[in-house]
Structures are given as C-alpha cells and as structure tokens.
Amino acid sequence: EVQLVESGGGLVQPGGSLRLSCAASGFTFRDHYMDWVRQAPGKGLEWVGRIRNKANSYTTEYAASVKGRFTISRDDSKSSLYLQMNSLKTEDTAMYYCARDNGTYLGDSWGQGTLVTVSS
Amino acid sequence: DIQMTQSPSSLSASVGDRVTITCRASQGIRIDLGWYQQKPGKAPKRLIYAASSLQSGVPSRFSGSGSGTEFTLTISSLQPEDFATYYCLQHISYPLTFGQGTKVEIK
Numbered sequence: 001e002v003q004l005v006e007s008g009g010g011l012v013q014p015g016g017s018l019r020l021s022c023a024a025s026g027f028t029f030r031d032h033y034m035d036w037v038r039q040a041p042g043k044g045l046e047w048v049g050r051i052r053n054k055a056n057s058y059t060t061e062y063a064a065s066v067k068g069r070f071t072i073s074r075d076d077s078k079s080s081l082y083l084q085m086n087s088l089k090t091e092d093t094a095m096y097y098c099a100r101d102n103g104t105y106l107g108d109s110w111g112q113g114t115l116v117t118v119s120s
Numbered sequence: 121d122i123q124m125t126q127s128p129s130s131l132s133a134s135v136g137d138r139v140t141i142t143c144r145a146s147q148g149i150r151i152d153l154g155w156y157q158q159k160p161g162k163a164p165k166r167l168i169y170a171a172s173s174l175q176s177g178v179p180s181r182f183s184g185s186g187s188g189t190e191f192t193l194t195i196s197s198l199q200p201e202d203f204a205t206y207y208c209l210q211h212i213s214y215p216l217t218f219g220q221g222t223k224v225e226i227k
Contacts, residue, residue, distance in 0.1 A: 035216075037164075045156070045164060045207050047216040061214045064121075097163055105154060106211055108175065110163040 002026040002109040004098050009114030016088050016118070022081040022098030022111055029079035030054060033101040036072060036083050038094035039113075047106075048096070051081070066092075088118045122146050122210050126219035132227040139195040141222045143208035148188045152212035155184055155193045158221075159204045167206075168193065198224070 008020040022034070033056075036048040049062040051072045060072050071084040081098050095115050099107035123146040133139050143153065151171035156164040166175045168184035171191055181196045195202055203226055208219040 044221045045158070045209075045218045047209075047218065050214075050216075063215045102169075104152075104211055105166075105169040106209060106216060107154070107156065107164065107166050108169070110165070112163055 002100065004100060004109060004111035006096065006098055006111040006114035009096065009116045011117045011119065012088055013120050014088060014090055014118055017084070017086045018088065018116060020083040020085065020096055020098075020114055020116070022083075024079040024081065024100070027100070027109075029074075030076035033104065034072075034074065034081045035099045035101060035106055036081075037097045037099055037107070037110075038092075039097070040091070040094045043094075046094075048083070050101075050106075085116070088116075090118050092116060093118045121215055122149065122213060122217055124208055124210055124217050124219040126206075126208060126222050128222060129220065130223040130225060132225050133198050134227045135198055135200055137198045137227075139198050139202075139224060141193045141206055141208075141224075143186075143191045143193070143219050145189045145191075145210055149210045149212040151187050152210055153184075153186070153191050154209045154211065155182075156207045156209065157202075157204045158207065164207065195224075200226075 003025045005023045035050045069087045073082045095113040097113045098111045100109040102108045125144045155168040158164040172184045205221045205223045
C-alpha cells in the first residue's frame with residue numbers, strides 16, 4: 001500500500017525557517033517525481049513545487065511565491081522528500097501536502113498533510 | 121502563467137442528479153489536465169488524469185472530457201459521498217495551476 005506521511009509542521013515566527021519531511025513507503029520512491037501542494041485555511045489548493053527523479057537529474061520547479069525561499073530535496077536511500085522553508089511569511093500559513101506523481105501527472109497518492117503556522 | 125477558471129464556484133444538487141463542472145484554461149493545454157476531489161479535513165484525491173482517464177479505484181459515475189481550453193467533469197448520478205469540493209489542475213507548463221474549486225453541496 002502506498003503511504004506518504006508528512007511531518008515537521010508547527011508554529012514559526014515570520015522570518016523563521018522550517019523543514020518538512022515526507023516519508024514514503026509501499027512503492028519504489030526513486031522512480032517517481034514528487035510534489036508539494038499547500039492549502040491556506042479556507043482557501044483552495046496551491047502547487048508549491050516539484051522534484052524530478054534521478055533519471056531526470058533531480059531537477060526542481062517552484063511556484064513564484066516560494067522561489068528563492070523554499071527548496072525541495074529528496075533522499076532516495078531513505079525514501080524521503082523534504083521541503084526546506086526559509087524567510088517564512090504569514091501568507092505561508094497552510095496545510096502542506098506531499099504528493100506522488102505518475103509520469104508527469106500530479107498526485108495519484110497524497111499524504112495527510114502537515115500544518116505550518118507562521119505567526120508572531 | 122496559465123489561469124484555470126472553474127464554473128460554477130458552488131452548486132446544490134440532490135442525490136441521483138447529474139452534475140457537470142467546467143474548467144477553462146487561459147490558453148491551450150492539450151489534455152494535460154486532472155480533476156481532484158477534496159472532502160473537509162482530508163487530503164485531495166485524484167479522480168481523472170489526462171483529461172479523461174479514470175484513476176484506478178474511482179467509481180465509473182465520474183467522467184472527464186475536453187481538450188485545449190475547455191474541460192468538464194461529470195458525475196452521472198450524484199451519491200451522498202460525492203459532496204465535496206472539486207479542483208482542476210493543468211500540468212502542461214510551470215507553474216502548475218489549480219482552478220479555484222467547485223463546492224458541491226446537498227440540496
């Protein structure tokens with residue numbers, strides 16, 4: 001069974017940093033592109049970014065709203081995905097989901113999400 | 121960036137009704153579109169990919185159609201468990217963009 005479990009969320013002050021993790025199991029993690037998607041309270045879904053697999057050089061893409069502040073990485077040996085978030089703003093407050101892709105199609109499986117609250 | 125516009129933003133329907141949700145792209149996206157269902161407090165779930173391919177395990181009452189700039193998600197006979205918010209997503213170019221969502225409520 002495919003499982004994605006996010007962790008690392010919490011309360012952080014504006015300007016602070018946080019690192020989210022997504023532990024994957026039940027599939028060959030190294031074969032898949034992975035994405036982060038977020039949802040601010042009461043709002044819609046927003047794509048955050050993507051990391052490709054080793055065959056595609058682990059290249060990344062980001063939404064403009066997070067580019068230069070957020071970094072997506074992965075450790076295939078640990079079947080884990082990461083989101084390093086720096087210079088956090090109040091508008092980054094959201095539930096953050098990791099999602100597995102099949103090919104370039106986003107999200108055939110999703111984690112349960114981890115909540116990030118940016119507030120003083 | 122490609123803008124995705126869903127209509128309606130919300131709708132009320134009864135169990136057994138046929139429901140259609142439309143998603144329009146600001147430029148052509150071929151068939152690079154997916155549909156997702158989200159229930160309150162839960163993660164999204166993919167229903168359709170490549171505009172019309174049914175995700176494994178998703179009931180056949182869900183169907184998708186369209187190409188280019190106009191797409192539809194149809195629920196042929198609405199069931200109680202289908203009351204949720206539905207989102208479209210284009211993935212032809214970065215940044216990937218979601219529609220604003222369509223909330224399907226009980227009439």
